[in-house]
Amino acid sequence: MSTPNEKVIAEKLLQASAVKLNIQQPFTWTSGWKSPIYCDNRKLLSFPFLRDFVKSELCNTVFESYPEAEAIAGVATAGIPWGAMVADQLKLPFMYVRPKPKAHGLGNQIEGSYQAGQKVVMIEDLISTGKSSVEAINVLKAENVDVISVVSIFNYDFTTAIEAFENVETPFKSLTNYPALISLAIEKSLVNAVDEPSLLAWRNNPSEWGK
16 A cells, blocks of 8 residues: 555655665564665655655645544654654644653653544554554554554555554555565666565565575
8 A cells, every 4th residue: 555656755765775675685673584675764864855755745645645634643763753744744733652651750652632532644654564553553542542544654565564454454555665665676776686586575474584
């Protein structure tokens, strides 16, 4: 579930060096998975024109697809700046969700003002397995906040993520995704076309790829 400009957004990620691809020397994720890609969308924040373009695309997606949205939520920590920018541009209230309740003070897990029944679009920088998104969705739902969708910059296109969102009955959209990025990288000769099958196979079984 991506937007029509998925290759344009993928190019912005490459321009900011937010994405690195290496099939010969794959990256190791915290989970222990071997991956031919490393995506760090926080890099985009350092490039004003790229940042502004991606912000505008996020805003357009929310405005056009979810006009009923009454507030924006960010997922800590990487989703906070993007969510705040979208909320500011669309003139909507903003809140963010912590991974766990604050250890001191009021012990908040949701920071900001919200109301029961409020229709909220959640902003993520990227979606991998969908675990962090679903956890944040459940935190908001526990407070009777209506999460109508999650919108992210990038999506690894894992089946596990699709199933995770289906389980909480929440749709999601991404500005760009892993297959679009691989296609663009091949066009730009950043990766060899003969490696495309292996690169695409990674997303089908990431825990076993490269072993």
